[in-house]
Amino acid sequence: MILLSQLINGVLLGGYYALLACGLSFMFGVMRIINLAHGDLAILGACLVFFIADQTGLSPFIGLIVMLPVLAVGGWALQRWMLERSLRAGLLVPLLTTFGLAIVIENGLFEYFGADSRSLAPYIGDFAFDSWAITDNIYIGELAVLIFAVAVVLLGGLKLFLNYTSLGRAIRATAEDADTAELVGINARAVYAVAAAIAVATAGLAGVFLAMRETFSPYSGPTQLIFAFEAVVIGGIGSLSGTLVGGIVLGVAQTFGAQINPQGFLIAGHLVFLLVLAGRLVVGAMRARGGMHGLFARRP
């Protein structure tokens, strides 16, 4: 019974990781950029909504409506003025650029908000801890279900958007081969900017849910980046449905790790990540050598 309850908790936690990883996966899939500022952009979104809630007393859900366009424009500008330029200098430079951006965001937020841990939970009242009691031992948190549902809708919606709209097709075409896409009349610059806007806005969305379920401080970003990165790698880089699976695997692993020992929470997550990574390397090597037989064949 306790295991079933833990399984449910783990899956719901995985929904949050999938939501968090969505933007990271999307940006890499389209632009081949690993955005190291992803976690800090999530915290930036949380801070913005916190600021709105703190100053005006508005519900964070209304603050979210204000914050998402702001972050989307931010993502668009980020692509236009920073990532595009750094992409011209090769694949490694955008990595350094986003790393620098992460430091700027962290310290900028620290300057304004200080080192305090904050949470949006007080602003959403009882919803932060309301739950449905299924049996005496199984409770399902309403907020956790909402986060999971948003993750599924967002990832599913993005997939439909990529498959069935003309902008989506343009994004896929640009992701495959930007130069050829431009030959058939697609404005690759605009497509990249839209992709960046979507990625950054979803990061902010994840940040707000983080702030509702737990606490955050200006330096919380890097931890979130690690979780997002692990979910993306477990699920397969650039695959949206894989991201959902990856998030759930990570969440379940962490929850069961904590079941064994309270300190096992992080370790179990990292362990699964490393196992999957090692597995992928082995499979990759197998494919390169022509299947299982090739793997065990004597090296030439």
Next chain:
Amino acid sequence: MKSSNRTETWKPLAPKVGVSRRDFVKRAAASAGGLALAGKVPSAFAQASDVVKIGFVSPRTGPLGGFGESDPYVLGLARKALANGLSSGGRTYKIEIIDRDSQSDPARASQLAKALINDDKIDLMLTTSTPEVVNPVADACDAAGIPCVSTILPWESWYFGRGGKPGEKPFPFKWSFHFSFGVAQFAQAYISEWSKAPFPTNKKVGVMFPNDADGNALREHMIPLFEKAGFTVFDPGGYEDGTTDYSAQIAKYKQAGVQIFTGVPLPPDFAVFWRQAAQLGLARTVKIQSIAKTGLFPSQMEALGSLGYNVASLCYWHPTFPYKSPLTGHSSQELADGYEKSTGRQWNQQLGGTQSLLDVGAELLKTTNPKDKQGLVDKLNTFKVTTAVGVVDFAHGPVPHVSTTPLIGAQWIKAKPGSKYKLDMVIVDNADDPNVPIGAKLKPYR
């Protein structure tokens, strides 16, 4: 009983505090006049050797920021009281208090302490609130030979957390002194509060002790005391500070069927934990939630919304404490009222904690040559003074350099209608210090 007295005093608060303020100004003017009559205005002629510098390190921001919330106000009172200098051994010294924010970061606390010692050349260090602040500061003072007095963390975390061994001789921390509650006070207050609860419990206690100085000290020293008193203790093991998912521990507490709960989590961690506990149904079966280290301040409880009502806590100071500050002359009620009036925020118990630290510092400097570091340490060994939190007596502590102060059982209840604040803290048990009046009976959490 006592709580209704408090709410009543809030209404005629303005004139009453006004009087005490005027009184204070009069007193200050009188003493200034007295000094002027004596022929000298000391600060005008103060030389470098007449200036005594006190370093003060506390957490104002970061996860422990709640502890430092009221420090600016209390430091302001102290500076006002010391504005005309402090006389010691026939001389008047100008007192300069240099306060620093550790940002809840032990590395920063250590760095700040070293800067205060080496750059500001302080004569005495005062530091307060949690091992994350006090231990690194006290270590720096021991290394540099600067007298250091600290408070508000279990003395075991201060002594064992810094590598002290039971009965170690000579005493390993030559320059640092500490007055605070300890495990014995925790245990006595909890056991009394739980045993005398006016409703039945199954005596099963769930503990939430993190893997840090406080958590490890209490795990080792307090759990045996609970068990001796007839409670069954369930400890799922130390977790790392800053953990964000507690569903595994919560499932285990539920399985163990705990009805009493205690622990020393970092305040933000507790907020995350207890919301998840409510989400997963644990909060519905717990009858006594008596937490320490968090749950001390109204801001922390308000952040929990309706989950904060009826959380029991322990307090080291309360406006109904029957002691006066020797430094400012304020009673406990005056200190609380003055803070509420001046800042618009609800009183919190660190007002008394910080006040008592400044009381000890100032009274010490009055009795001993402030410039004689060895003399200060010698004096501290037998120093006894009544402060805002009660009697501090370094001569009769559990180990040298340590004095214990009481912990009182308290509970957060929903404030009465018409109150400016959401929650009110009332005293429910006084096993540690019978001088403190009991305000109400303990209520079940749910």
